[in-house]
Amino acid sequence: MTFFETAVRPVLFRVGGGDAEQAHEFTLNRLAGLPPAALRLLSRQYAVSKPTEVFGVRFPNPVGLAAGMDKNGVALRSWPALGFGFVEVGTVTAQPQPGNDRPRLFRLRDSEAVINRMGFNNQGAAALAARLRDLGPLGIPLGVSLGKSKVTPLEDAVQDYLTSYELLHPYADYIAVNVSSPNTPGLRTLQDKSAIAALLGALVGKTPVLVKIAPDLSGPAIAELLEVCLAYGAAGIIATNTTLSRDGLAAPDQPRGTETGGLSGRPLTERARKVVHFVHQETGGKLPIIGVGGILEADDAARMFDAGAALVQLYTGFIYRGPALVKAAVRASGKATAAR
Incomplete structure (x- = not known):
């Protein structure tokens, strides 16, 4: 086990009496305050x-930090120092919003998993744009994940995304269109053919636009969505978001597994890899894929690259394994490439 797992993680898991969101906020604040020498x-x-x-x-390098870890971009200077080759902020919405009621973030330790029902809590697109403007160049590519404001009706979703896009694309190396979070009512319907076509028709142009999809979609539904992405010039796919399934939970975690929200971590490993493989096969490699979901070991990353991912992202794996996982995943990418 690494120093992080034996010494740092136990301390973080006790912050706030074990409250996962308090530990998250504590960690971000400490990272944001690190001096240049550190x-x-x-x-x-x-x-x-x-x-x-x-x-x-x-x-x-091809290993990034997934959206959700640093929604408002408060610790952006620290992520490159921890080994990440890119970072995705957000998910951010056009309107500032508090998200769902607390508690809304839960660790399932025996399953090495997390359930969240955050609900796109963020300070809004204008606040993030101002922070990115003041920050200046990050030194690594920056992705910005966009979602729909909860107060915006589904029929007005395109304009809502477009508002965020116009504010943020000047600071982004790519834009991620999040239409797959399970925690905003009705959001996943935007994965339907006509809805995603309208979104891509409005957003594709100035900055590469990627679509983040749910692991719970059927093969035919993914195939239909990919047809639209290819037709409307999407730059790639992020596969996958969190899952509503509770398959694969360890027995001690099953009572807490009844919490509503999206599940990430070890139970998602195999499903996420299969979705990446399906997307790669279905598109003949024409749509680059960022693979995310259940990467907790170097071998998980290697298998994700082997399945067709061009890049990978960490979230829950980083919570449980720390920065050593970033370096291990980068090295695994080299081995996976060499084996192809």
Whole structure:
């Protein structure tokens, strides 16, 4: 086990009496406050280079931080020092919103999983744009995940996304269109053919636009969505978001597994990999894929790359394994590439 797992994680898991969201906020605040000297030390320990180019963007390595970890971009200077080759902020909405009532984030330790029903809590697109403007160049590619404001009716979703897009695309290397969170009522209906066509028709153009899909879609539904993505010029697919399924939970976690929300972590590993493989096969490799879901070991990352992912992202794996996982996943990407 790593130093993070034996010494740091137990402390973080006790923050706030074990409240997962308080620990999350505590960690972000500490990372945001790290001085340059500390960032340089971390970078010497964790940064690893394996450059790759995907959808016209140059990445120093193919392992990124998934959306949801740093929604408002408060700790952006720290993520490159922890080894990430790119970072995705958000999901952000056109209107600031508090999200769902607390508690809304739950660890399932025996399953190495997390359930969240955050509900796109964020400070809004204008606030994020101002922060990114003041921050200046990050040094690694930045993705921005866009969602629909809860107060916006579904019939007005395109304009809502477009408002966020216009504010944020000048600061983004790519835009992620999140239509697959299970925590905003009706949002997943935007994965339907006509809805995603309207969204892509409005957003595709100035900055690469990727579509983030749910792991719970059937094969035919994914295939139909991919047809639209190819026809409307999407730059790629992010596969996958969290799942509504509770398959694969360890017995001690099953009572807490009844909490509503999206499940991430180890129970999603195999399903996410299968979706990545399906997307890669269905499109003949024409749509680059960011693979995300259940990556907790170097081998999980290697299998995701083998399935067809050009890049991968970490979220729950980072919570349980820490920054050593980032370096291990980058190294696994090299082995997976060499084996093809």
